[in-house]
Amino acid sequence: EADIYQTPRYLVIGTGKKITLECSQTMGHDKMYWYQQDPGMELHLIHYSYGVNSTEKGDLSSESTVSRIRTEHFPLTLESARPSHTSQYLCASTYRRGESLEAFFGQGTRLTVV
Amino acid sequence: GEDVEQSLFLSVREGDSSVINCTYTDSSSTYLYWYKQEPGAGLQLLTYIFSNMDMKQDQRLTVLLNKKDKHLSLRIADTQTGDSAIYFCAESMGSWGKLQFGAGTQVVVTP
Numbered sequence: 157e158a159d160i161y162q163t164p165r166y167l168v169i170g171t172g173k174k175i176t177l178e179c180s181q182t183m184g185h186d187k188m189y190w191y192q193q194d195p196g197m198e199l200h201l202i203h204y205s206y207g208v209n210s211t212e213k214g215d216l217s218s219e220s221t222v223s224r225i226r227t228e229h230f231p232l233t234l235e236s237a238r239p240s241h242t243s244q245y246l247c248a249s250t251y252r253r254g255e256s257l258e259a260f261f262g263q264g265t266r267l268t269v270v
Numbered sequence: 271g272e273d274v275e276q277s278l279f280l281s282v283r284e285g286d287s288s289v290i291n292c293t294y295t296d297s298s299s300t301y302l303y304w305y306k307q308e309p310g311a312g313l314q315l316l317t318y319i320f321s322n323m324d325m326k327q328d329q330r331l332t333v334l335l336n337k338k339d340k341h342l343s344l345r346i347a348d349t350q351t352g353d354s355a356i357y358f359c360a361e362s363m364g365s366w367g368k369l370q371f372g373a374g375t376q377v378v379v380t381p
Binding site for chain 2: 199246258
């Protein structure tokens with residue numbers, strides 16, 4: 157069982173509000189990721205981190221920001237939520253097992269901005 | 271443009287074999303993966319294949335890789351209703367292991 161957790165699972169919030177999506181993993185993985193999943197299911201990488209104090213933007217431009225102050229914690233923040241931010245957000249961490257890369261995903265946060 | 275492409279939908283009868291296809295563009299990809307996402311859940315790693323392999327079998331799952339054509343497929347034998355899910359093809363790019371996903375294939379298993 158993967159030890160990566162996201163909260164909240166579901167969030168409905170009004171336009172203009174500031175929100176933080178939490179992601180925590182207890183596996184000590186250095187690399188963590190945030191993906192945005194469209195309602196049609198496509199996954200887009202929006203942020204990633206190599207480790208503490210490392211954050212990079214992903215392939216899809218996002219108005220969200222992330223921080224990595226601790227290895228186990230990789231929160232994502234939207235300063236002013238808009239309806240266009242409505243989506244599912246998936247957090248993941250990866251590690252190398254031998255020659256393979258394995259990713260663990262959280263359950264996701266389904267965000268609706270009204 | 272998309273680095274990893276998949277067909278979006280597949281319908282299959284219970285007991286038949288399913289074949290999900292994927293093409294990728296990055297010839298430097300070292301590993302290719304198949305993930306499964308059930309409704310309301312995160313992604314679960316099903317299997318992976320190293321780029322110097324042609325085939326990998328794991329119980330009901332068979333992965334075929336044609337590196338020349340950059341084509342990857344996942345065959346599920348004796349498909350069950352529990353196999354209904356979205357299946358994502360992914361490749362790892364670079365030594366630090368960023369995963370690039372395809373758009374996912376929705377597999378629906380009918381009785």
